Amino acid sequence: MYQYDNYDQAMVDARVDEFRDQVKRRLAGELSEDHFRPLRLKNGLYLQLHAYMLRVAIPYGTLNSRQMRALGDIADKYDRGYGHFTTRQNIQYNWIKLDEAPDLLADLAAVEMHAIQTSGNCIRNTTADHFAGAAADELVDPRPYAELLRQWSTFHPEFDYLPRKFKVAIIGSETDRAAMKLHDIGIQLVKNDAGEIGCRFYVGGGMGRTPMIAPVIADFVPPLQMISYLEAALRVYNRYGRRDNKYKARIKILVHEIGADEYRRQVDAEFAHILTLGLEPPPAELERIKGYFANPGFEADLPDNVDLSDPDFALWVDQNVHAHKQPGYAIVTISLKPAGGIPGDASADQIRLMADLARDFALDELRVTHAQNIVLPHVKKADLYTVWQKLDAAGLANANLDLISDIIACPGLDYCSLANARSIPLAQKISERFADIGRQREIGELKLKISGCINACGHHHAGHIGILGVDRKGTENYQLLFGGSEAADTSLGTIIGPGFNEDGIVDAVEKATDVYLAQREDGERFLDTYRRIGVAPFKEAIYG
Amino acid sequence: MVDLVFADNVLRFRDDDVVSDPAVTVDAFVDAVSGQPNASAVRVEPGDDARALLPHLDRLALVEVNFPAYTDGRGYSAARILREHGYTGELRAVGDVLIDQLSHMRRCGFDAFVPALPISADAAAKAFATWPEVYQKTVDGRTPIWARRHPVA
Numbered sequence A: 001m002y003q004y005d006n007y008d009q010a011m012v013d014a015r016v017d018e019f020r021d022q023v024k025r026r027l028a029g030e031l032s033e034d035h036f037r038p039l040r041l042k043n044g045l046y047l048q049l050h051a052y053m054l055r056v057a058i059p060y061g062t063l064n065s066r067q068m069r070a071l072g073d074i075a076d077k078y079d080r081g082y083g084h085f086t087t088r089q090n091i092q093y094n095w096i097k098l099d100e101a102p103d104l105l106a107d108l109a110a111v112e113m114h115a116i117q118t119s120g121n122c123i124r125n126t127t128a129d130h131f132a133g134a135a136a137d138e139l140v141d142p143r144p145y146a147e148l149l150r151q152w153s154t155f156h157p158e159f160d161y162l163p164r165k166f167k168v169a170i171i172g173s174e175t176d177r178a179a180m181k182l183h184d185i186g187i188q189l190v191k192n193d194a195g196e197i198g199c200r201f202y203v204g205g206g207m208g209r210t211p212m213i214a215p216v217i218a219d220f221v222p223p224l225q226m227i228s229y230l231e232a233a234l235r236v237y238n239r240y241g242r243r244d245n246k247y248k249a250r251i252k253i254l255v256h257e258i259g260a261d262e263y264r265r266q267v268d269a270e271f272a273h274i275l276t277l278g279l280e281p282p283p284a285e286l287e288r289i290k291g292y293f294a295n296p297g298f299e300a301d302l303p304d305n306v307d308l309s310d311p312d313f314a315l316w317v318d319q320n321v322h323a324h325k326q327p328g329y330a331i332v333t334i335s336l337k338p339a340g341g342i343p344g345d346a347s348a349d350q351i352r353l354m355a356d357l358a359r360d361f362a363l364d365e366l367r368v369t370h371a372q373n374i375v376l377p378h379v380k381k382a383d384l385y386t387v388w389q390k391l392d393a394a395g396l397a398n399a400n401l402d403l404i405s406d407i408i409a410c411p412g413l414d415y416c417s418l419a420n421a422r423s424i425p426l427a428q429k430i431s432e433r434f435a436d437i438g439r440q441r442e443i444g445e446l447k448l449k450i451s452g453c454i455n456a457c458g459h460h461h462a463g464h465i466g467i468l469g470v471d472r473k474g475t476e477n478y479q480l481l482f483g484g485s486e487a488a489d490t491s492l493g494t495i496i497g498p499g500f501n502e503d504g505i506v507d508a509v510e511k512a513t514d515v516y517l518a519q520r521e522d523g524e525r526f527l528d529t530y531r532r533i534g535v536a537p538f539k540e541a542i543y544g
Numbered sequence B: 001m002v003d004l005v006f007a008d009n010v011l012r013f014r015d016d017d018v019v020s021d022p023a024v025t026v027d028a029f030v031d032a033v034s035g036q037p038n039a040s041a042v043r044v045e046p047g048d049d050a051r052a053l054l055p056h057l058d059r060l061a062l063v064e065v066n067f068p069a070y071t072d073g074r075g076y077s078a079a080r081i082l083r084e085h086g087y088t089g090e091l092r093a094v095g096d097v098l099i100d101q102l103s104h105m106r107r108c109g110f111d112a113f114v115p116a117l118p119i120s121a122d123a124a125a126k127a128f129a130t131w132p133e134v135y136q137k138t139v140d141g142r143t144p145i146w147a148r149r150h151p152v153a
């Protein structure tokens, strides 16, 4: 894992000092809320319905046990004993006091963490494949590139007041576990016929009110020109992205309005100019960063078999454990989606327990997934049973990864001032309705995603089943979408018909799964059946 | 490097005389026929294309970049583009220029500031010193962290 040197540390320390001064000026009345808002937002501090919410950056979703433990301690010290892991691979605390926020940031800085650019119209915290460095199917480890990107984007002076927020995701496998094409920029590390690594740039994807799948803008940019290309792509956006309407200000609208070809032409011209300026960190810097991500201490010649005689354990292994590139190891995903629970929530004690497990059994690493779960990336197969027992004792052994109760839900009306409807109680109802794990497994992979309004923080467009909260004459109403996907076969869901109330939508989801079970052919997931048979049989069952 | 000075209501990192010529619009400046081709000062609005000035940099003594609202960041790109193409005259940020934006503006090549709400030279000096080091190479001549990590012998 990457470790700060004195330079990195000095940057986050300077940030804490700066923010402490800004809060002091705000509390003293020297700064108006209008002028303070963008400053606090750049430190991840939002004013929500009931309190301040602080969003902490977890760069590319990677952290060590010491950092995870600190996140648990912060939940106790500054919040009400909980943290909420988000679809941006970050963690949020929902009950923060303004005057304590600078101390919280100082506690973060002490473990090489920060809340820089987790909000505001700037380049946000970079996300990445949560199985990076572990996945059996990985072509290139994206983390060194993500770290290069983190440093480049941190306090970038030209791109701090963009038309709108800007999200970059990076992956290095064919399997897309980061919804890369639904970001402002998605970078896929690829290899050409000569075996050289390059960056394929997808630009102009996103969810929100106008969901779009990003087109390829550059097929192969040499990795040692990645920063220069980003400078060019961002500069064109900063200059020409729309600023007259915040709902049309994301880069996807620019790319859509001028067309991918014209956008590419402008970026290429800017890129040619920027290459003459020598802005790119030298090869030695990429090598330095790569050094931190080399072998984290794998042991060779470990046994590669797992004793599956305990049926509950076997179930969990089947559902939540993935193949590792290193023989004898496995990737464990800890589901934060218990039946009836709040998706992505973990108590301070659970967070500390996961930290301990990472330290003792996972070469000191954890990942946060955009599906709001936690990954222990490097667990010896021989330790799986022990890890499972410890998770089980803490209520963390839910064997429902990628099943219907592994729901992504935004904070919704319980916390968010923009919401039309509640997301969390609905997620709780659905996961309770389908609590029987046997039934869930029978239904198989089904990604259900809930947003409390059209801003789509719950990625409802990308759900096999998506649910969108709307306001219908002053009451909460839910629309149902089918057919979205955020994986390599990215697609956007479509609304199937009139909306429902809270109980109605749970029934509708259940009926949809019944249709699927009745109609599916061998090996088909819900999504595949829907794509094959179309919406009509579902509509008939649901509205019929 | 020249120290920050406060002269004629302008916060500056320059020791030449403050340019007091009236700034004309970009359109007027580049239009040699009906415009004012002899002007030496021009004012760039957010929607203007700073690249239109590139053929004329040698006869410019002052470029004012207006920030009608601090949230509109187009002026940062305009400034950098001018500097990247060799402009060495005064580059002045005017308008809704707040203390918390000063250091980024300086990094993008601005060397003069006329905030609509005045900022004291002391407070500005503190703001310019916010970041002990920087991650990016821009046009301000500062050595980025990556270059410090790998000094060229």
Ligand code: SF4
Residues within 6 Å of the ligand: A410, A411, A412, A413, A416, A417, A418, A419, A420, A451, A452, A453, A454, A455, A456, A457, A458
């Ligand atoms: S989708 Fe809407 S309700 Fe949900 S968190 Fe985003 S803005 Fe709030």
